[in-house]
Amino acid sequence: MKPEDRNSWRREDHEFQQEFQDVSEVFQKVATNVATVPADLDRHIKELASSQVAEELNDHWLLGGIPQLSMAVSLMFAIGVLFVVSLDRYETESRLVLTDGQGAPEFAPLQQEGERAEQLRKSVPERANRGAPREQFTNEPAAESAGYAAMSAEPVALTSAAGDDYHLLERADPVYPQPALEQGIAGWVLIEFNLSMEGKVEEPVVVEACGMAVNSSVDQSCSEYGNPIFNDAALQAVRQFRYKPRYAEGRAVVVEGVRYRVRFLLPESKQTLEQDR
Amino acid sequence: MSLAIGQTLANISYSSRRSYGRKGDDELMTAYQSGDMRAFDELYRRFKQPLYSFLIRQSGGEPVARELFQDVWLRVISSGKRYSSSGRFRSWLFTLAHNRLVDYYRQQDRIPEGEALTDVAAPTSDSPEQDAILMERAERLLTIVESLPSEQKEAFLLREEGGLTIEEIAGTQNIAREAAKSRLRYAYGKIRTKLAETENET
Numbered sequence: 001m002k003p004e005d006r007n008s009w010r011r012e013d014h015e016f017q018q019e020f021q022d023v024s025e026v027f028q029k030v031a032t033n034v035a036t037v038p039a040d041l042d043r044h045i046k047e048l049a050s051s052q053v054a055e056e057l058n059d060h061w062l063l064g065g066i067p068q069l070s071m072a073v074s075l076m077f078a079i080g081v082l083f084v085v086s087l088d089r090y091e092t093e094s095r096l097v098l099t100d101g102q103g104a105p106e107f108a109p110l111q112q113e114g115e116r117a118e119q120l121r122k123s124v125p126e127r128a129n130r131g132a133p134r135e136q137f138t139n140e141p142a143a144e145s146a147g148y149a150a151m152s153a154e155p156v157a158l159t160s161a162a163g164d165d166y167h168l169l170e171r172a173d174p175v176y177p178q179p180a181l182e183q184g185i186a187g188w189v190l191i192e193f194n195l196s197m198e199g200k201v202e203e204p205v206v207v208e209a210c211g212m213a214v215n216s217s218v219d220q221s222c223s224e225y226g227n228p229i230f231n232d233a234a235l236q237a238v239r240q241f242r243y244k245p246r247y248a249e250g251r252a253v254v255v256e257g258v259r260y261r262v263r264f265l266l267p268e269s270k271q272t273l274e275q276d277r
Numbered sequence: 278m279s280l281a282i283g284q285t286l287a288n289i290s291y292s293s294r295r296s297y298g299r300k301g302d303d304e305l306m307t308a309y310q311s312g313d314m315r316a317f318d319e320l321y322r323r324f325k326q327p328l329y330s331f332l333i334r335q336s337g338g339e340p341v342a343r344e345l346f347q348d349v350w351l352r353v354i355s356s357g358k359r360y361s362s363s364g365r366f367r368s369w370l371f372t373l374a375h376n377r378l379v380d381y382y383r384q385q386d387r388i389p390e391g392e393a394l395t396d397v398a399a400p401t402s403d404s405p406e407q408d409a410i411l412m413e414r415a416e417r418l419l420t421i422v423e424s425l426p427s428e429q430k431e432a433f434l435l436r437e438e439g440g441l442t443i444e445e446i447a448g449t450q451n452i453a454r455e456a457a458k459s460r461l462r463y464a465y466g467k468i469r470t471k472l473a474e475t476e477n478e479t
Contacts, residue, residue, distance in 0.1 A: 009442070009444050009454075013443050013444075019465075020466075020469070023468050023469050024465075026414070026472065027468075029411075030415035030418060035333055041343060044347065045351075046317075046318065046321065048350070048354055049309070049321070050314050052355060247326070257298075
């Protein structure tokens with residue numbers, strides 16, 4: 001399969017979704033989650049799953065009938081190795097968490113460069129205050145479809161869902177800030193918020209922001225992290241969002257740490273941002 | 278040998294220190310295969326509801342859906358190394374569900390056709406009148422969905438409940454991509470038309 005195919009498929013999917021959004025919205029609003037999975041069924045399946053794990057571990061132990069002593073030695077060795085390995089991996093991971101770009105493909109270098117992360121943390125004070133990012137439901141790349149809506153000649157502000165794990169019922173389009181328009185600045189704002197039991201957005205905060213002059217972005221990475229130019233517009237839009245409430249065990253629950261990336265693209269910047277996909 | 282155990286243990290310990298919520302589906306599945314039960318919990322949490330809704334709509338009722346739901350997860354659990362992360366977990370899961378449904382219909386020796394299935398989740402709006410309107414609307418919509426030919430209905434549900442892409446639906450239903458697309462187009466179009474008709478009547 002060629003990458004071009006993938007891209008055109010993605011575009012087609014997106015177009016299809018746009019075309020029938022009205023039907024989809026009605027269905028999502030009234031007809032999904034017809035019945036909650038009964039609690040006893042939940043329990044049963046989890047038991048099945050954990051008994052399978054136990055069985056497989058048993059298989060490991062019985063494998064080949066290795067004498068007890070050598071087993072013990074290898075286990076101790078393994079624990080030693082694992083300790084080192086897990087420490088090492090944990091370190092790597094915590095760096096990644098701090099620079100987590102919510103899988104935004106166009107800014108991939110961000111995830112590899114410690115320096116840039118450092119710079120980013122300094123430039124966005126809100127982020128530092130929040131401490132460790134809270135759990136989020138998905139790490140699927142932030143809506144890959146986002147770029148395709150930017151087909152019009154007008155400057156557009158796009159919103160992209162953090163994964164398809166949520167159902168956005170009502171969405172407000174952000175207003176492209178006039179100063180940004182005048183200066184030819186494009187960018188995005190990654191916002192983190194909680195969802196109330198009613199699916200309303202609460203306590204939205206800016207996690208990362210990027211705004212850059214379109215003609216300066218030759219290397220396609222964000223050149224100006226922390227530029228607050230889009231923050232207000234993005235926050236204002238996100239505050240008006242309404243999601244389908246999430247249920248657990250039949251009850252509506254609060255969802256913490258949902259992330260949403262609002263993109264602001266000028267028509268000229270579209271190519272630059274999309275090329276990287 | 279020691280490496281294998283070490284790796285397993287490493288995975289368990291390594292995983293427990295991370296937030297499961299931010300892992301990808303495939304990653305969770307791989308972690309579960311190496312013995313990480315918490316990875317399974319997270320995976321199950323993500324997919325139980327869409328899968329259950331899908332099965333309920335496709336099988337015609339709760340008792341059957343229950344059985345099929347259990348079968349599908351059992352296959353996930355016992356898939357062992359048969360699962361490779363080449364595709365999306367989501368798409369694989371719904372393909373398992375599709376296959377299980379096909380088996381079920383074969384046993385029943387019939388093709389599902391327009392069962393009266395109009396269970397609706399209780400809407401949660403502020404006023405009872407609004408609830409009633411929503412409820413009515415949901416029932417109409419579900420009746421329309423039920424009236425679709427079974428392949429179209431399935432394609433529609435795979436998309437709406439399962440969140441599958443056109444490509445993945447084609448894979449699940451074992452048809453060409455273009456065919457899947459026209460199936461979907463037909464289903465959505467029909468629902469739209471009929472919905473408009475019924476709204477006009479009332």
